[in-house]
Amino acid sequence: MSVGVVFDSAGTLLKTNRAVKNIKSGILLNDSPETTMLTFEDPDRILILLNVSSTEMMKVPPEKNLSEHLKETDVVFGISCGRKIIDAADVGTILFSDPVCRVIDLQEVIRACWQIVSKEAESFAMNSGVIINLRTREIEFTLAAAGYPFPGVKEMISALHQKGVAVYIASGDRTSKLELIADKIGIPRDRIHGVATPVTKARIITSLKGEYDVVVMVGDGINDLSAMRAADVSILTVQQKGERPDVLCKQAGYIIDDIRDVVPIIDKLNADVE
Structure with a gap:
């Protein structure tokens, strides 16, 4: 039996710390708030990676x-997730014309993240x-996220490869960052799908x-729900602490608290077929 496993990145393969600043209130949250959940709270919010x-x-x-600054430097951006389908040109119009958000609002979340993860x-x-x-x-929030592999991730990927399992990453993170992570944990770069929205993840599956x-989907958040629904087998990992909506938990065929538990699940799938 041929098996393909698709992993989300942040919160799934990577222990991730996040910081978010509310531009209107000036409140900085550096206790690793779930940015996809924050985005999905309002149907008009779109999460953009810079x-x-x-x-x-x-x-x-x-x-x-x-x-x-973003307009002057002609920054490249990617639409990570949201509840609406939106044209990139419209995103650019908002991103490059907001009159309130300052550079310091982004610097603060970068600094908060770095101080913890370093x-x-x-x-x-x-x-x-x-x-x-x-x-x-308008720009409603600035955010930063920094992560590193959970213990045993590299060994887990190696074990899957030894079993003949094809391993992929589909994530809302930037492709350049994902490629560095893939190099570190042993996933071929041609199996990396970056800046993948929930719809894109489902299409990949x-x-x-x-x-x-x-095809197995392994994820940790609401932005993985569509991909889990499309997959033959869905695995929800709760190793990254935080709340998960009931609909996500109910969709999961398996719920694990250690990413290394993916290997015995794949073994079980193979055993059931035999």
Whole structure:
């Protein structure tokens, strides 16, 4: 039996710390709030990843308007998730014209993330972005996320490869960051799908079902729900602490609290077929 396994990244393969700043209230949350859940709370919110260097962003004058800086540098952005289908041009219009959000609003979340994760790991992947609101036409939140592999991830991937299992990553994270992670844990770069929205993840699963007898989706958040529904087998990992909606838990065929438990589940699937 041929098996393909698709993993989400942040919160699934990577222990992830997040920081979010509410632009209107000025409140900074650095206790790793779930950004996809925050996005899905309002149907008009869209989570946007920014292809920027965190190090270089910290050198920009803090009081400068963020939209002005992003427009001047012609930043590349990706639509990570949201409850509505939106045209990239419309996202760009909002992203490059917001009059309120400042560079310091992004610097604060980057700094908060770095201060926590740098104490836990020598190397980690950092992403930053914003949540825009289609209704108000503004940047509502800035955010940053930094993560490093959970214990045993590399060994788990190796064990799957030894069993002949094809391993993929489909994640809302930037492709360049995912490729660095893939190199570290042993997943071929041509099996990486970055800036994957929930709809895109489901399409990837559906496409892979034409190549493998069984396709498994492993994720940890609401943005993985559509892919789980499309998969032959769905695994929800709760190793990253946080609340999960009931609909996600009910959809999961398996719920695990250690990513290494994926291996015995695959063994069981093979045994059931035999």
